Amino acid sequence: MATRIGIEVSIALADAVKLCNPDVIAAYPITPQTHIVEHLAELVADGELDAEYIPVESEHSAMSACLGSAASGARTFTATASQGLALMNEVVYVAAPMRLPIVMAVANRALSSPLSIWCDHSDMMSVRDTGWIQIIAENGQQCVDNIICAFRMAEDNRVLLPVMVHLDGFNLTHVIEPISLPEQEKVDKFLPRNQFPLPLNPDKPVAMGDFAPPVIFTETKWAQEMSIQKSLPVITECWDEFERAFGRQYLPVEKYHSDGAKVVLITMGSTSETAMVAVDELRKNGESVGQIRLRLWRPFPFDAFREAVKDADVLVVIDRAISFGGPGGPVASEVKAALYDQAKKPKVVSFIAGLGGRDITVSGFQDIIHKGMEIADKGSQNEYEIYGVRE
Amino acid sequence: MAKSESELTWKDLEIGCIIEAPGSARSYESGTWRSQRPTYDFKKCIKCGLCALFCPEGCIEQNDEGYFEANLFYCKGCGICARECWPRVIKMVEEEE
Numbered sequence: 001m002a003t004r005i006g007i008e009v010s011i012a013l014a015d016a017v018k019l020c021n022p023d024v025i026a027a028y029p030i031t032p033q034t035h036i037v038e039h040l041a042e043l044v045a046d047g048e049l050d051a052e053y054i055p056v057e058s059e060h061s062a063m064s065a066c067l068g069s070a071a072s073g074a075r076t077f078t079a080t081a082s083q084g085l086a087l088m089n090e091v092v093y094v095a096a097p098m099r100l101p102i103v104m105a106v107a108n109r110a111l112s113s114p115l116s117i118w119c120d121h122s123d124m125m126s127v128r129d130t131g132w133i134q135i136i137a138e139n140g141q142q143c144v145d146n147i148i149c150a151f152r153m154a155e156d157n158r159v160l161l162p163v164m165v166h167l168d169g170f171n172l173t174h175v176i177e178p179i180s181l182p183e184q185e186k187v188d189k190f191l192p193r194n195q196f197p198l199p200l201n202p203d204k205p206v207a208m209g210d211f212a213p214p215v216i217f218t219e220t221k222w223a224q225e226m227s228i229q230k231s232l233p234v235i236t237e238c239w240d241e242f243e244r245a246f247g248r249q250y251l252p253v254e255k256y257h258s259d260g261a262k263v264v265l266i267t268m269g270s271t272s273e274t275a276m277v278a279v280d281e282l283r284k285n286g287e288s289v290g291q292i293r294l295r296l297w298r299p300f301p302f303d304a305f306r307e308a309v310k311d312a313d314v315l316v317v318i319d320r321a322i323s324f325g326g327p328g329g330p331v332a333s334e335v336k337a338a339l340y341d342q343a344k345k346p347k348v349v350s351f352i353a354g355l356g357g358r359d360i361t362v363s364g365f366q367d368i369i370h371k372g373m374e375i376a377d378k379g380s381q382n383e384y385e386i387y388g389v390r391e
Numbered sequence: 392m393a394k395s396e397s398e399l400t401w402k403d404l405e406i407g408c409i410i411e412a413p414g415s416a417r418s419y420e421s422g423t424w425r426s427q428r429p430t431y432d433f434k435k436c437i438k439c440g441l442c443a444l445f446c447p448e449g450c451i452e453q454n455d456e457g458y459f460e461a462n463l464f465y466c467k468g469c470g471i472c473a474r475e476c477w478p479r480v481i482k483m484v485e486e487e488e
Contacts, residue, residue: 099407160406198409207410213419219401220408226401 004180009140009172010035012179013105016144018049019187020103020151023074026054026065030084031117032169033107037079059084063091063102070100070162071208073199075151078102081169082109082123089127095162096131097224098209101154101196102162103147104132108269108320109169110356118357119169121269121320124297125330127164131224133231134297136166138272140177143167145248148187153238155194159231166297168270170357182246190245228299235296252301253308254293257283261290263376264312264346265369268294268331269320271360278365289369294331302338309339312346316372319384320354328352328384347376350384358388421448425468427483433458436480442472 007015014036017025025044027037043049052069056062062078069076080088085106095102108124110116124134133153137143143165150163167173198206212220232252239250256276258264267275272293282289292308294301309315319329327333332350339345349372354360360368368387375381394403395418405411436458443451443459450465451472461472473481 097408197406198411205413207413207415208407210408210410210415212408213396215396216399216404219399219404223401223404223408 002180002182004178006176007179008176009143011039012140013143014039015181016147017077018043020191022051022077024052024069024076026056026062027078028056028059028062030081032109032173033079033081036105059088063088066102067100070102071200073196075194076102079105081107082111085123092127092130099160101160103150103154104164106164106166107169107173108166116356119171120355124166125321133161133163136269138270140179144179149238149242152191153235156234159234161231171270232299252296253304254295255308256291258290258292260311262288263314263373264309265291266315266317271354274362275365278362305338314376315346315348316369317350319352322352349375349381351387353387420464421467422464426486427468428486429461429472429481430484432480435478437478441475445471445475
């Protein structure tokens with residue numbers, strides 16, 4: 001039985017990567033992701049992990065090295081955050097249409113300017129349309145478990161897509177939590193060998209990442225869209241298998257007292273657990289409040305989401321990012337799009353909160369829920385509200 | 392040769408758009424980019440081959456009589472050959488002419 005130990009989440013995540021026995025790690029350190037790649041570098045230097053560690057000169061090079069590595073059929077890992085992800089952006093786009101199963105941990109952090117090293121989801125949203133599978137963790141255990149799942153999902157020959165595992169910077173990366181690291185034999189059994197179907201091989205040359213003229217480009221993009229749509233059942237199958245092997249359940253949309261609740265709070269990431277405490281207290285006072293935590297951001301689990309909110313009258317959505325000059329929060333905008341064509345749909349109230357590391361407390365969540373109910377009663381909201389801003 | 396590019400559906404594409412057969416660039420008709428095409432007055436041609444040396448597309452070859460001539464399947468109509476041809480053999484004309 002795996003023992004539960006107190007360990008910093010970044011270190012545990014790196015240990016989870018080691019359990020997956022990667023062949024290549026190409027990474028550049030950036031706050032708040034540094035401890036992850038630092039620990040992996042230590043493991044390689046100490047001979048505890050037999051992998052090629054490439055200390056590249058930038059994140060752009062990190063992802064470029066990962067493309068080459070994954071194309072050769074090697075199990076490949078990297079990690080970054082914020083400005084690093086932004087610098088990497090050009091190459092992040094290349095991975096998914098080339099169907100390269102890279103796994104990347106992203107320690108969510110605000111994008112400059114002004115400079116902030118603290119958490120929000122602006123970096124995560126900046127890569128929303130790159131075609132990667134995006135999973136978000138709420139605690140350290142989920143980081144460990146989802147790293148292991150991410151390799152299996154990415155490398156599954158029915159998927160072959162890169163996967164990002166998001167964890168909130170500092171709120172998760174730098175905290176010590178009780179975490180159970182699975183046993184090596186069980187991970188080996190759960191995670192089959194990487195069998196990339198057409199790896200770079202001098203005996204059987206192929207061309208990758210070619211030029212596509214207008215006559216074929218549309219077809220390539222539809223093939224890419226089909227690949228991520230078809231990944232959804234494999235993702236849930238992987239989580240089901242994980243539950244059978246390790247006893248912990250994961251779903252694309254996690255419900256918390258949401259069945260039958262009139263008001264449902266929608267959260268994503270580390271603040272979800274604080275929000276659950278807020279929901280508990282409101283329910284104790286007899287309020288019909290529940291919560292939904294999005295675990296999978298891409299592909300967006302439309303069916304599971306619609307099913308989860310079917311009883312609600314009001315959805316209060318929390319976003320940790322702004323689409324400037326647009327509809328407010330990216331999650332709220334997705335939620336509205338998912339419901340627009342439904343015959344019966346709840347009112348959606350959008351709040352932006354927790355930007356650049358600002359805490360949302362238990363009473364803050366209660367306040368947001370109550371404000372959301374007031375706005376829904378009045379029946380109108382001016383696109384969104386930014387919670388707690390000093391006016 | 393299997394289907395041409397204009398016949399391929401998304402399902403025909405290899406995973407990740409990987410190309411397994413070598414030489415596929417050869418089947419790409421870059422000649423459709425052309426708005427002007429080269430015409431030749433071979434009476435003036437001294438067969439020096441300068442046009443072929445300067446052609447950025449590498450699409451100029453000697454024909455059966457030894458004259459240098461662009462392959463219009465690939466020629467993009469840039470006109471570099473006409474500019475470099477000092478005996479003035481090559482003249483660019485509009486495609487619709």
